[in-house]
Amino acid sequence: MFMNASVIPSGSDHIPDPVALPFANAFAELPPAFFTRLQPTPLPQPYLVGISADAAALVGIDPATAGSESFIDVFTGNVIAQHSKPLAAVYSGHQFGVWAGQLGDGRAILLGDLPARDGGRMEIQLKGAGQTPYSRMGDGRAVLRSSIREFLCSEAMAGLGIPTTRALCVTGSDQQVRRETLETTAVVTRMSPSFIRFGSFEHWYYNKRHDELKLLADNVIANFYPELSGAGNPYRALLTEVTRRTAHLMAHWQAVGFMHGVMNTDNMSILGLTLDYGPFGFMEAFDARHICNHTDQQGRYSYQMQPRIGQWNCFALGQALLPLIDSVEDTEAALGQYEAEFAAKNDELLHAKLGLATRQADDDKLFESMFAILQAGHVDFTLFFRRLSDLHAGDDGGDEPLRDLFIERASFDAWAGQYRARLRQENSVDAARKLAMDASNPKYVLRNYLAQVAIDKAQNKDFSEVAKLQEILRRPFDEQPEHDKYADLPPDWASHLEVSCSS
Numbered sequence: 001m002f003m004n005a006s007v008i009p010s011g012s013d014h015i016p017d018p019v020a021l022p023f024a025n026a027f028a029e030l031p032p033a034f035f036t037r038l039q040p041t042p043l044p045q046p047y048l049v050g051i052s053a054d055a056a057a058l059v060g061i062d063p064a065t066a067g068s069e070s071f072i073d074v075f076t077g078n079v080i081a082q083h084s085k086p087l088a089a090v091y092s093g094h095q096f097g098v099w100a101g102q103l104g105d106g107r108a109i110l111l112g113d114l115p116a117r118d119g120g121r122m123e124i125q126l127k128g129a130g131q132t133p134y135s136r137m138g139d140g141r142a143v144l145r146s147s148i149r150e151f152l153c154s155e156a157m158a159g160l161g162i163p164t165t166r167a168l169c170v171t172g173s174d175q176q177v178r179r180e181t182l183e184t185t186a187v188v189t190r191m192s193p194s195f196i197r198f199g200s201f202e203h204w205y206y207n208k209r210h211d212e213l214k215l216l217a218d219n220v221i222a223n224f225y226p227e228l229s230g231a232g233n234p235y236r237a238l239l240t241e242v243t244r245r246t247a248h249l250m251a252h253w254q255a256v257g258f259m260h261g262v263m264n265t266d267n268m269s270i271l272g273l274t275l276d277y278g279p280f281g282f283m284e285a286f287d288a289r290h291i292c293n294h295t296d297q298q299g300r301y302s303y304q305m306q307p308r309i310g311q312w313n314c315f316a317l318g319q320a321l322l323p324l325i326d327s328v329e330d331t332e333a334a335l336g337q338y339e340a341e342f343a344a345k346n347d348e349l350l351h352a353k354l355g356l357a358t359r360q361a362d363d364d365k366l367f368e369s370m371f372a373i374l375q376a377g378h379v380d381f382t383l384f385f386r387r388l389s390d391l392h393a394g395d396d397g398g399d400e401p402l403r404d405l406f407i408e409r410a411s412f413d414a415w416a417g418q419y420r421a422r423l424r425q426e427n428s429v430d431a432a433r434k435l436a437m438d439a440s441n442p443k444y445v446l447r448n449y450l451a452q453v454a455i456d457k458a459q460n461k462d463f464s465e466v467a468k469l470q471e472i473l474r475r476p477f478d479e480q481p482e483h484d485k486y487a488d489l490p491p492d493w494a495s496h497l498e499v500s501c502s503s
């Protein structure tokens, strides 16, 4: 099934054989204490499960080379590219609110970074590429199930316009590992300008190694926030910017009903990207207390908690940066803007979701009463917002499919009345407002059951559903009428699906 390792003509648009890719490694400019150089453990007889042409384009890789033996070898870690010197990084973190001590890349291996289309660089990291000194009790592997979920959701989030790490491809193997049951293994080839986490900073802070802490902060500022290097206190500026990005990321998650599931500080990106797709989920029947991670019995990472936990995590980062910022007041000031930044972004996104271009005094009340009827009726989050754009402002037309989502019609009618009255203050034309709203409210999200169907097929070596979902989810705001059923309510069997940390 493999094509010959194809050599695409070199030039600005094409990169030759993956073995010759111009890997460098900005992270490895840090001293050896930050990482361990090592080789990935080869994945036995790997096969390509999925590839993202969009992600490939970010680093100028021609997806036509994707089926080649050379591509699979390099991007599963079975062959080390000429210029790549792989490594695993150390980090620590707070897990479920408790200091967990040293963690680190226990199954992720960084191949290096490549020049990116946007003029920056993209790190290429293999998740599930074998044991490292940071594996603790783990086997260093990832299973096909969780790897497909990470692959699909990374690319789906990019389609939604939400900051995220990317996934170039996922490769599988018949090799088995034990989780709750025996499962086959896989590697997700991830891409991000950096995989540095809040926990990377906490690591040096809690080990009282402030020299290393400073080196890490300087590396991050130089490589990813060069505009902050001239600030009076660049570390305070860094905390300010990361806090702002994190607050905005939380608002984006809330706006599409995305639940991360494991918001430990070791899963918080220093670039404000969504990082580590484990037991995530998209809100279906609305319940603000919904917990997507079956392992999270206390609901620390429930939907309604995410903005507060994002803030808690920024405080953990602030604590770690305190020796560099060298002022409690400055640290508090940097962190202090979290709530206002979250509120402003949340407000902006909610207005867009409801097709409101202006701000009115009672808008918060309208949002509150909307979430109250969604909660009371456990209404499907994605369908509600998508259908909302059909409502006419002037009469009671266009609300049938939307109204059908509610068992309690009277409460919907009461709210729809308020919403229509509010729309009439806008002077917007129904058709134009619908277009704008449909660009904010996705028709398609990665519902758990959709991922599960693709996984079940892939476990039988049929990867067509992975490709199909990926194709639909890269354009989640487009109607795509031929795929209407992918926007439907989940089937009854899906109510039994549970997603845990096991991956």
Ligand SMILES: Nc1ncnc2c1ncn2[C@@H]1O[C@H](COP(=O)(O)OP(=O)(O)OP(=O)(O)O)[C@@H](O)[C@H]1O
Pocket: 103, 104, 105, 106, 107, 108, 127, 134, 135, 136, 137, 138, 139, 140, 141, 142, 262, 266, 267, 275, 276, 277, 278, 503
């Ligand atoms: N199968 C495994 N083998 C070795 N280490 C593991 C394994 N699963 C998880 N770990 C390690 O446990 C810690 C917490 O795991 P967590 O699930 O947050 O991360 P992850 O999903 O492995 O990776 P990432 O955060 O890079 O996406 C990390 O140090 C991780 O490397």
Ligand SMILES: [Mg+2]
Pocket: 266, 267, 276
């Ligand atoms: Mg993690």
